[in-house]
């Protein structure tokens with residue numbers, strides 16, 4: 463049975479991917495740590511659409527989790543034709559005062575798990591000459607972001623990695639795309655800092671997901687969601703990198719530098 467695998471599907475952008483794809487008639491395999499939320503969502507999706515919605519409750523930052531997830535999908539007889547590597551979290555503040563264990567855990571989830579899941583699920587897609595992978599990066603991927611240094615660097619990795627794989631795989635019938643949202647109204651800021659997202663230019667997760675699905679259909683290597691985010695990101699390309707980083711620092715200082 464064909465299915466879409468979505469990590470971080472218990473809230474925010476991942477949950478909306480699950481809702482949108484189930485509404486299009488796709489079976490889904492949802493992953494996150496919050497089992498109760500996944501059960502509720504699977505029951506709702508299975509009831510209101512004629513699809514199978516299944517879940518695996520897993521902490522993907524643990525070293526054995528990506529392999530366990532791959533084996534679980536195989537055991538259930540699922541052919542994953544769309545993988546959405548969306549699970550991720552961020553942190554804010556002066557890096558020298560950061561909780562090192564949390565920064566390293568972020569790298570384990572945002573980078574290591576994403577790379578391993580991509581590697582494992584890419585092999586059967588290549589053999590079938592069919593499949594797609596969406597890796598969720600961020601507009602933070604395009605420059606260093608002071609007071610969000612580790613997070614922005616993880617997303618720069620995701621963007622670079624995904625663009626390279628887009629080129630490596632497009633001749634083999636497999637699409638790889640990086641999705642770069644800007645500020646989006648989800649639990650992200652709550653999880654990172656225990657606060658609401660800044661209202662400035664915030665998008666809904668529905669807007670982000672619709673942009674992503676349109677861009678994937680067009681075979682894009684990456685997509686920046688939202689025209690303001692696109693203009694801001696593209697306009698800094700010709701500016702000196704040090705100037706861009708200083709400007710990013712000015713935006714973050716005061717609110718996020720403690």
Ligand SMILES: NC(=O)c1ccc[n+]([C@@H]2O[C@H](COP(=O)([O-])OP(=O)(O)OC[C@H]3O[C@@H](n4cnc5c(N)ncnc54)[C@H](OP(=O)(O)O)[C@@H]3O)[C@@H](O)[C@H]2O)c1
Nearest residue numbers: 470472473474475494495496522550600645646648649650
């Ligand atoms: N919101 C924004 O402004 C924004 C902007 C750019 C990029 N992004 C990116 O978008 C992606 C989705 O974030 P979101 O905004 O939708 O935030 P969110 O609502 O906090 O969703 C994060 C998802 O990741 C899951 N997750 C977190 N840690 C996990 C772990 N160790 N193992 C498995 N699942 C885990 C969470 O579920 P559990 O807690 O149940 O595990 C949740 O389902 C992230 O990669 C984020 O970096 C967000």
